[in-house]
Amino acid sequence: MLRKLMKYEFKATARWFFPLYIAIVLFALISRTLISTQSVENDIIKNLRGILTTISILAYVLLFVGTMVISLVVVVQRFYKSLLGNEGYLMFTLPVKTWQHTTSKLLIAMLWNVLSALIGFCSIILFIPSGEMSKMINELSEIMGVFNASFFILGGLILLINIARTIIEIYAAISLGHIFNKHRIILSFAFYIGINTISQVVYMLILPFVSSPFVKVISEDISFGVSIEHNSFPFANMVPQLMTLSVIILVISIILSAGYYIATNYLLKTKLNLE
Amino acid sequence: MRQILECKNLTKSFGSVKALDSVNLNIERGRIVGLLGPNGSGKSTFLKICNELLTPSSGEVRIGGFKPGLESKKIVSYLPEKSYLNDWMRVSEIIGFFKDFYSDFSEKKAYDMLKSLNIDANCKLKTLSKGTKEKVQLILVMSRRAELYLLDEPIGGVDPAARDYILDTILKNYSEDATIILSTHLIADIEKILDDIVFLKNGQVALTKSVDDIRDEYGKSVDALFREVFRCYEN
Numbered sequence: 484m485l486r487k488l489m490k491y492e493f494k495a496t497a498r499w500f501f502p503l504y505i506a507i508v509l510f511a512l513i514s515r516t517l518i519s520t521q522s523v524e525n526d527i528i529k530n531l532r533g534i535l536t537t538i539s540i541l542a543y544v545l546l547f548v549g550t551m552v553i554s555l556v557v558v559v560q561r562f563y564k565s566l567l568g569n570e571g572y573l574m575f576t577l578p579v580k581t582w583q584h585t586t587s588k589l590l591i592a593m594l595w596n597v598l599s600a601l602i603g604f605c606s607i608i609l610f611i612p613s614g615e616m617s618k619m620i621n622e623l624s625e626i627m628g629v630f631n632a633s634f635f636i637l638g639g640l641i642l643l644i645n646i647a648r649t650i651i652e653i654y655a656a657i658s659l660g661h662i663f664n665k666h667r668i669i670l671s672f673a674f675y676i677g678i679n680t681i682s683q684v685v686y687m688l689i690l691p692f693v694s695s696p697f698v699k700v701i702s703e704d705i706s707f708g709v710s711i712e713h714n715s716f717p718f719a720n721m722v723p724q725l726m727t728l729s730v731i732i733l734v735i736s737i738i739l740s741a742g743y744y745i746a747t748n749y750l751l752k753t754k755l756n757l758e
Numbered sequence: 759m760r761q762i763l764e765c766k767n768l769t770k771s772f773g774s775v776k777a778l779d780s781v782n783l784n785i786e787r788g789r790i791v792g793l794l795g796p797n798g799s800g801k802s803t804f805l806k807i808c809n810e811l812l813t814p815s816s817g818e819v820r821i822g823g824f825k826p827g828l829e830s831k832k833i834v835s836y837l838p839e840k841s842y843l844n845d846w847m848r849v850s851e852i853i854g855f856f857k858d859f860y861s862d863f864s865e866k867k868a869y870d871m872l873k874s875l876n877i878d879a880n881c882k883l884k885t886l887s888k889g890t891k892e893k894v895q896l897i898l899v900m901s902r903r904a905e906l907y908l909l910d911e912p913i914g915g916v917d918p919a920a921r922d923y924i925l926d927t928i929l930k931n932y933s934e935d936a937t938i939i940l941s942t943h944l945i946a947d948i949e950k951i952l953d954d955i956v957f958l959k960n961g962q963v964a965l966t967k968s969v970d971d972i973r974d975e976y977g978k979s980v981d982a983l984f985r986e987v988f989r990c991y992e993n
Binding site: 487498576754755758 | 838
């Protein structure tokens with residue numbers, strides 16, 4: 484059933500994102516072509532090309548920002564409208580569990596956020612001239628060389644779980660705001676600020692405590708200049724500490740996300756109050 | 759098991775207001791039951807609780823032995839008073855949606871009914887008129903082979919000409935064992951299809967009786983009895 488819910492959630496949201504993605508890549512390509520084409524041209528053509536380039540880049544930037552905004556709007560709108568609006572009468576009478584609704588929405592929202600970031604990243608790369616490209620890759624791989632694969636996996640996991648946490652914070656806030664009969668939107672917004680503050684406070688309370696050995700290593704490194712002599716990347720011998728810190732961030736994020744997820748499902752199951 | 763729905767001391771309060779007040783009800787299989795009462799008497803609240811859209815404050819309701827939840831939803835076909843159709847699907851797509859989620863849904867039945875009511879399956883849901891949306895929802899609900907149909911104001915928004923067809927559809931599309939509970943204000947229109955009636959008044963059951971008994975005992979129609987029982991509510 485989760486798979487079916489996800490199928491429909493994907494269909495309902497894809498009509499927003501696919502046209503945007505295609506347009507972004509299209510305008511990135513047009514801009515790149517306009518910038519890089521060099522030919523003998525007279526003033527009129529040169530001016531025209533200038534104008535077209537400006538328009539194209541502007542369109543690209545607007546689409547880029549638009550996609551980021553839509554990614555957020557869809558998270559809010561799909562949850563609010565399809566579960567807590569009139570469509571909730573259809574969704575909540577389907578023979579599925581409440582957590583399957585939340586999970587299908589969450590996973591699809593995450594998918595779009597990741598895809599949007601990837602499309603954004605790839606479209607920016609299109610702007611980099613090919614000569615510069617190989618130089619940048621070399622420099623990057625040199626820095627990255629000091630980290631092992633597990634570090635990247637960990638980094639990816641942290642990124643994913645924090646996308647999830649951000650989305651679930653929104654779900655929890657909307658579910659809380661929905662308990663009340665009036666001012667649901669304003670209340671949801673207030674609850675979101677509250678929930679987000681809780682998350683920030685938790686990170687701030689725990690991180691300095693566990694990251695102190697890490698900070699100590701950095702200061703030693705810099706004062707003795709040890710690593711700078713021996714390694715191409717100055718922070719290479721802090722990788723173990725960095726790993727520990729990452730694991731702790733990951734664990735906090737998972738606990739927070741799980742807490743908000745359970746709260747959201749509880750509220751939807753027992754406090755549901757459709758208009 | 760003859761009972762499809764059983765209600766024990768079901769109470770639902772919103773703040774200090776009791777929308778349902780200790781409702782006790784037993785409804786048997788194979789009956790068509792009219793849930794009748796003036797506005798705000800708790801009809802919709804009752805149907806929402808049966809569909810797990812509201813959680814009771816106390817007491818319980820069981821459908822086919824199950825509390826409202828996954829198992830009850832498999833056997834209940836619910837028509838809410840609200841239009842729940844989304845704005846991005848076509849009629850054919852929402853039929854596919856129902857087919858996907860309900861194993862008792864008959865696609866053929868749905869398309870037959872669409873055809874009789876002259877509704878184009880390729881239409882986008884958001885372009886349909888309010889009345890057509892109601893018809894589509896009723897078609898979706900009645901195309902299931904459920905054990906219990908809960909219909910909240912099924913004919914409220916459709917024209918009188920379509921009403922007869924819809925009542926006909928309801929009668930034709932439910933099997934002998936299935937039960938229909940329908941709430942409405944339009945008593946005169948549906949009276950001829952009802953077996954039993956439940957009068958709700960201020961969240962309490964005022965009367966439960968079979969339509970035959972009403973005719974025998976009171977010598978009047980359900981509509982006339984309704985007007986009498988709820989007289990103080992009418993001007």
